[in-house]
Amino acid sequence: MxxxxxxxxxxxxxxxxxxxxxxxxxxxxxxxxxxxxxxxxxxxxxxxxxxxxxxxxxxxxxxxxxxxxxxxxxxxxxxxxxxxxxxxxxxxxxxxxxxxxxxxxxxxxxxxxxxxxxxxxxxxxxxxxxxxxxxxxxxxxxxxxxxxxxxxVEGRVEMSDAMLKSTGVEVLTAGPAIIRPKLKLPGEVIFNEHNIVRVVPRVPGLVTSVQGNLGQHVKKGEVLAVVESPMLADLRSQYYVAKKRLGLTRATYEREKQLWEEKISAKQEFLLAQELWNEAEIALELASVKLRALGVQPESGRLGPDIAHYGIHSPISGIIIAKAIVLGEALKEDREIYTIADVSTVWTAVTVYPKDLNVIRLGQKVAVKATAYDVESEGTVTYISTLIGGQTRTATARVELDNKEGKWRPGMFLNAELVAEEIEVPVAVSVAAIQTLRDWSVVFGRYDQYFEVRPLELGHSDGEMVEVLKGLTPGEQYAGGNSFALKAELGKAGATHDH
The missing domain is CATH 2.60.40.3340 (Domain of unknown function DUF4426)
Incomplete structure (x- = not known):
C-alpha cells in the first residue's frame, strides 16, 4: 500500500x-x-x-x-x-x-x-x-x-488608407466623455397669456362698420370697427363749447386788465374776468381729458356729420383670436368685442410626469421640436405648476419661445428635450458608429490595416455619444462616420459564424 x-x-x-x-x-x-x-x-x-x-x-x-x-x-x-x-x-x-x-x-x-x-x-x-x-x-x-x-477569422475587413479615404470612413478614438442623457416630453404651443388683450368699445353706440375679422393679423392702432355714439357727440360738443368759452373769457380778461391798469374800470371787474377765464380753462381741460380717456384726440374732429363716429383701434399688434361684434348691433361700453394676442413670443405647455419632476427646474434650457414638420428652437423653463392634474396626473412646465419669425403657431404639438443629468464615463463612442450585426451592437475596431467587429455592452447615451461598459478599451480606434461601408464590405465577404 x-x-x-x-x-x-x-x-x-x-x-x-x-x-x-x-x-x-x-x-x-x-x-x-x-x-x-x-x-x-x-x-x-x-x-x-x-x-x-x-x-x-x-x-x-x-x-x-x-x-x-x-x-x-x-x-x-x-x-x-x-x-x-x-x-x-x-x-x-x-x-x-x-x-x-x-x-x-x-x-x-x-x-x-x-x-x-x-x-x-x-x-x-x-x-x-x-x-x-x-x-x-x-x-x-x-x-x-x-x-x-x-x-x-470572423467579422474582419481589410481596408487600406486610400480605400478609407475613398469610402469616407472616419476613424475615431474611444475615450472618456461626458454623457448628457436627454429627457423627452410632449407639449403644445399656446398663447403667451401676458400678451393677450381684450378690446371693449368704451362708449355705447351703434356699429356702423366692422373691419377686423377672426384670425386676422392687425397692427397697433389699426381700426377694427366704427361705432356711431351719441355719448361721443355730446363729449365733443362739450369740448368745443368749452374751447369757445375759453376764447371769450380770455378776451374779456385781457380787456378788463387793460381798463383796470388805465384806471378806467374797477379792480372788481378785472378779478371777475380773471376768475371766469380760469373756470373756462378748467372746463376745457376736463372736456379734453374725457375724450383722451376714450382714445380720441380732442382736435381730431369737427362739428358735423362725423362728430358721433368713434373708431375702435387695436391696442397692440397681433392676431384676432376672438370676435363678438356684428354690423348694426347696439353696443355697451364694457362689452368684449375682440380678443387680440401678440404672438411675437409664445409659450409651450410641456407635460411633466411625476417621476420626472425632480429633473426639470426653472431656468433650464430646453430644445423644442415640432412633431408635424422641421421646426425647432430653444427656450427656458419659466414656470412649473405646483399641482398635479386630477385627471391627467401630470404637472405642466412652461417654456417661453421667441416667435418673431412666426414659425410657431398655437395648437402645434411638439417634443421638448432637456438634459436630465451629466454623467462622466471612462469609455464612450459615437452613436453614429454603432452597427447591428446578428444580435449584437458593434463597432469596427481598427488594427493596422484591419477592421474587426467588436460587440459592445452599452450604457448611458445622449443621442450623440454612448457609454461602453464592455467590449472596447480607452485609446482603441474605431470606425466612426460611414461605418456602414465596412458592414457592407463584410457582407460581400460572406461573414460566417462557424465553429
Whole structure:
C-alpha cells in the first residue's frame, strides 16, 4: 500500500511539473501561424492541420492521441470544451492535461486552463465574440508534450488608407466623455397669456362698420370697427363749447386788465374776468381729458356729420383670436368685442410626469421640436405648476419661445428635450458608429490595416455619444462616420459564424 501510494504521489508531482512548464511557456508571446511555419517542415505543418472531430470541432492528432476543440454556446456563454481520444476512442477528461493561449487583434493574449467536467475538459473563461483569433494548444499525455496551432477569422475587413479615404470612413478614438442623457416630453404651443388683450368699445353706440375679422393679423392702432355714439357727440360738443368759452373769457380778461391798469374800470371787474377765464380753462381741460380717456384726440374732429363716429383701434399688434361684434348691433361700453394676442413670443405647455419632476427646474434650457414638420428652437423653463392634474396626473412646465419669425403657431404639438443629468464615463463612442450585426451592437475596431467587429455592452447615451461598459478599451480606434461601408464590405465577404 505504501509503495502504491508513493507511485501515485510521484505521478501527481510529474503532472504538476509538466503543467507548470506549459503555463510558463504559454505565458510568453505565442508565435503566429506564420512564425510557426518558419520553424516547422512542410510535413509537420500538414500534420498540424486540424480535421473535423466526432463533435464537429477542430481535431488535432499526434500519433494515436487526438484532441478535439469545440466552442459550446447553447444556453451558456461561449466556452471551450476539449475531448480527448486515443485511437479514435473517447478518453476520460483526466487522461491528459490541456492549456490554450488565445491571441486576438488589439488585446493581450489569454491563457485558458481546463478542469474535468463530465466527459470533457472545460475552459475557465468565456470565449468572447467575435471568434476571430489565433490559438496555440499544448497537451500532455503520459509525459509526452504535444503542440498545435490554428487561426480563424470572423467579422474582419481589410481596408487600406486610400480605400478609407475613398469610402469616407472616419476613424475615431474611444475615450472618456461626458454623457448628457436627454429627457423627452410632449407639449403644445399656446398663447403667451401676458400678451393677450381684450378690446371693449368704451362708449355705447351703434356699429356702423366692422373691419377686423377672426384670425386676422392687425397692427397697433389699426381700426377694427366704427361705432356711431351719441355719448361721443355730446363729449365733443362739450369740448368745443368749452374751447369757445375759453376764447371769450380770455378776451374779456385781457380787456378788463387793460381798463383796470388805465384806471378806467374797477379792480372788481378785472378779478371777475380773471376768475371766469380760469373756470373756462378748467372746463376745457376736463372736456379734453374725457375724450383722451376714450382714445380720441380732442382736435381730431369737427362739428358735423362725423362728430358721433368713434373708431375702435387695436391696442397692440397681433392676431384676432376672438370676435363678438356684428354690423348694426347696439353696443355697451364694457362689452368684449375682440380678443387680440401678440404672438411675437409664445409659450409651450410641456407635460411633466411625476417621476420626472425632480429633473426639470426653472431656468433650464430646453430644445423644442415640432412633431408635424422641421421646426425647432430653444427656450427656458419659466414656470412649473405646483399641482398635479386630477385627471391627467401630470404637472405642466412652461417654456417661453421667441416667435418673431412666426414659425410657431398655437395648437402645434411638439417634443421638448432637456438634459436630465451629466454623467462622466471612462469609455464612450459615437452613436453614429454603432452597427447591428446578428444580435449584437458593434463597432469596427481598427488594427493596422484591419477592421474587426467588436460587440459592445452599452450604457448611458445622449443621442450623440454612448457609454461602453464592455467590449472596447480607452485609446482603441474605431470606425466612426460611414461605418456602414465596412458592414457592407463584410457582407460581400460572406461573414460566417462557424465553429
Amino acid at each position: 505504501n509503495k502504491a501510494r508513493w507511485i501515485q504521489i510521484l505521478i501527481v508531482i510529474a503532472i504538476g511539473i509538466v503543467v507548470g512548464g506549459l503555463i510558463l511557456t504559454l505565458d510568453k508571446p505565442s508565435a503566429m501561424p506564420e512564425e510557426a511555419a518558419s520553424t516547422n517542415t512542410n510535413e509537420e505543418l500538414a500534420e498540424n492541420q486540424p480535421g473535423i472531430g466526432p463533435r464537429s470541432g477542430k481535431l488535432f492528432t499526434d500519433s494515436d492521441f487526438s484532441v478535439e476543440l469545440t466552442i459550446f454556446e447553447k444556453g451558456v456563454p461561449p466556452q471551450f470544451r476539449v475531448y480527448l481520444y486515443e485511437k479514435g476512442k473517447l478518453l476520460p477528461p483526466t487522461a491528459g492535461t490541456i492549456a490554450i493561449t488565445l491571441s486576438r487583434l488589439g488585446t493581450p493574449a489569454q491563457l485558458f486552463k481546463f478542469t474535468p467536467e463530465a466527459d470533457y475538459l472545460l475552459g475557465d473563461q468565456v470565449v468572447e465574440e467575435p471568434h476571430s483569433f489565433d490559438i496555440a494548444i499544448a497537451a500532455e499525455r503520459n509525459g509526452k508534450l504535444m503542440r498545435w496551432s490554428y487561426s480563424q
